[in-house]
Amino acid sequence: MSAATSPTERRVSARIGAISESATLAVDAKAKALKAAGRPVIGFGAGEPDFPTPDYIVDAAAAACRDPKYHRYTPAGGLPELKKAIAEKTLRDSGYEVDPSQILVTNGGKQAIYEAFAAVLDPGDEVIVPAPYWTTYPESIRLAGGVPVEVVADETTGYRVSVEQLEAARTEKTKVVLFVSPSNPTGSVYTEAETEAIGRWAVEHGLWVLTDEIYEHLVYGDAVSVSLPALLPELRDKCIVVNGVAKTYAMTGWRVGWIVGPKDVIKAATNLQSHATSNVANVSQVAALAAVSGDLDAVAEMRKAFDRRRQTMVKMLSEIDGVICPTPEGAFYAYPSVKGLLGKEIRGKRPQSSVELAELILEEAEVAVVPGEAFGTPGYLRLSYALGDEDLVEGVSRIQKLLAEARD
Template sequence: MPRISQRIGSIAESATLAVDAKAKALKAAGRPVIGFGAGEPDFPTPGYIVDAAVDAARQPRYHRYSPAAGLPELRAAIAEKTRRDSGYVVDPSQVLVTNGGKQAVYEAFATLLDPGDEVLVPTPYWTTYPEAIRLAGGVPVDVFAGPDQGYLVSVDQLEAARTERTKILLFVSPSNPTGAVYSPEQVTAIGQWAAANGLWVVTDEIYEHLTYDGVPFTSIATAVPELGDRVVVLNGVAKTYAMTGWRVGWMIGPADVIKAATNLQSHATSNVANVSQIAALAAVSGPLTAVDEMKVAFDRRRKAIVAGLNAIEGVDCPTPHGAFYAYADVRGLLGKDLGGVRPETSAELAALILDKVEVAVVPGEAFGPSGYLRLSYALGDEDLAEGIRRLQEFLGTAR
């Protein structure tokens, strides 16, 4: 009999974490690697959040188990933060605090899907979505939109992909990996289409505060009230507050869905670490001043990385309007001679770049079709400039 179950053996390693781990291992070995892999702000968590956690760590009541769904005061604060930031009104009982955003993603699909149910996945997608869908017994259905569409899927594309087995539309704006942001009109049209077809919408809003050029964030839950109780909102503190390591996310949905997901979590992990929950409470209840300061730096880096990538012949990088990723079309480089090697896929190209110039990027295969590279610009200005210089020097030799 096989040692590993088919269900777990079929899961691919997180490509973004794998690239980040390899880059960090090379750095630890003394190599001057520039890492564009992980979507992790280079800023420290704001001081007032750390202070709240330190204070909580000294209080014995936070040394014990707490409710699996989350501390009541944090659930209430998340409900209020959601109303404040997106206009979506929910009761604290509709909030489940999870161990990071990934657990919220997994539990949403595990709670809603039965074997064979289909999920429409706008592509390029974050690498974890299809794996979480498959773990729940569902079937991810890619709906691809390329750079000619600004990486934004249309209602017509979604309708063409819909079948009698379609149960959920996954909706992500701003997008990881592309940084694309749907306009209010596009959000409304897609939401109305989903509602008219009786679909659930699972919307990941973790980049809600990271938009640029005056482009607004629009929550599909607020824009399309006719979705009613068939919408699940995923979010967390990781990206907005530079808290990737604190591991606090949440899931918002109808009371019966949240109760079922809480039952799952009660057997899987129980409560999120209480000190992290208190840190998250300080984050979501506090001002967005630190967030705005970080966004100024992200915006500066966004402009620099897009200009630098587009200066390379064979690379086409649309300007992202959200998150902190540039998604470059590198199909023009495939098959070209790069230092005596002719990469045929973006995976081969990414491996070659890491080997030759010690720059870590994530290939398009992690997010859907080959032919693209994702670069996070949530790293320091000096590292970004040096990384782009190395890419220009190496890729500029393509023939």
């Protein structure tokens, strides 16, 4: 047998082979496959609004399709007019004044996150990652050569980590701290005082902060989304902001995100993108230009619906014995603890983990949820309430009925 066909040959690189599939997308794909096969599955897995992209944004994209200037390559870092509009939007919404040269337009938020980490991390650099975390963060850090260091918060603190926890995790190798508010998967929102305390701690120790503001406009009740670099100007030289149009304008499929940061970091990330993908699709960029240049009326209507669904979901989940469901203050997810149900008998099975419980719920109730293992915290489930009111009530009702059968 030749060396080329040796059974010990590594066909996929260790770096890429170590990447886990996106758990949230996997659950969504399985739910859609079952629905296509005729099963009445209701999916709580996908993190995307169920609303269509507003008409004025679609109209702008349609016009761009017919304009020959958008049929060609454009600057790798983004259309100049879009970067200018993002700078104006950042000042309008966050109170953070930036120059267009501090902005890189990316193919969605995921590319923004990876390129931001790639621009500042060297092999072995540590990144403090509050958990529960969105599944992509640790993978992006590892791909960039960094080492994610998890700091876990639970329902007793509203899933918010403290400065004391962050300090306990800091080592001489710590270079970046990740800050996400509002949070996916928990919906937690840090107060202004908590946000300032974390920012001052980062400044004190000379750390970089990567802050993901993708859910900035989806907050409820008295919660307020605060932008770290706007709050603490002294942090700006070591702060990278990730954002995009996906959640605010129901544009998940358009794939437009961006990075805001110091000019040298943005230049480095732009160089990377120039070789990885070149420019974001021009039609999508023109759609994003219409979105960020317009008002926030569309998101206000979506937020009303999300708020209504949020309250319904929390009420219904909290009625289940063994489930503890804090009320999310932002984004569009509930993150209930189901530890009180693990090990109990449900239809002849005794799920020992939230993975097994999620599988049981899918099999027996035909409802798709994402287990907490995907977010670094076993014993929880994530349910998105970005779906129609009727489906939401029907789906949670099925879960209620199934879990009511739990016995010791």
